[in-house]
Amino acid sequence: MLVGEAEHWWRGTYQMLAARGVTVDWECFRTVFMEKYFPESVRHAKEAEFMRLHQGGMTVSEYAMKFEHLARFYSQGITEAWKCRKFADGLRYELRRVVVPMAITEFLALVEKAKWWSG
Numbered sequence: 065m066l067v068g069e070a071e072h073w074w075r076g077t078y079q080m081l082a083a084r085g086v087t088v089d090w091e092c093f094r095t096v097f098m099e100k101y102f103p104e105s106v107r108h109a110k111e112a113e114f115m116r117l118h119q120g121g122m123t124v125s126e127y128a129m130k131f132e133h134l135a136r137f138y139s140q141g142i143t144e145a146w147k148c149r150k151f152a153d154g155l156r157y158e159l160r161r162v163v164v165p166m167a168i169t170e171f172l173a174l175v176e177k178a179k180w181w182s183g
Contacts, residue, residue, distance in 0.1 A: 070101075073100065074093075074097075077096055077100075081096070102137075107137050107139070110134055110137035111134075111137045111138055111139055113134055114131075114134035114135060114137060114138050115138075117130065117131060117134060117154055118154040118155075118156075119154055119155050119156050119159070120156075123182070124155075124159070124175065124178045124179045124182045125175075125179065127151075127154070127155070128151070128175045128178075131150075131151055131154070135147065144169060144170060144171055145169045147171050148168055148169050148170070148171055148174045151171065151174060151175070152164050152168075152174060152178075155178060159178050159181055159182055162181050163177055163178050163181060
């Protein structure tokens with residue numbers, strides 16, 4: 065739910081898009097919202113951070129939260145299987161070598177399995 069200035073902006077934007085015959089769905093909203101409130105330079109920096117993201121010293125839970133936060137800025141479409149591969153590739157080696165052969169293609173199941181193996 066938008067409030068204040070954002071709500072006012074969206075009402076006007078929605079009316080303008082609808083008047084032009086644009087189908088206003090979630091993807092349309094997301095695109096115009098990101099253009100308005102997140103400059104391209106910020107989106108590009110967040111996307112680059114996402115592509116470089118590795119677990120490092122984070123717990124699996126911390127890594128998963130940061131991964132999901134940054135994934136929102138990734139400009140390409142993300143399938144569940146790709147998301148799982150990207151997440152697994154960023155795990156620390158000792159977890160990655162155990163989890164990758166399982167070929168888990170459901171993100172939440174992958175995160176839970178990685179948590180379990182991390183102790």
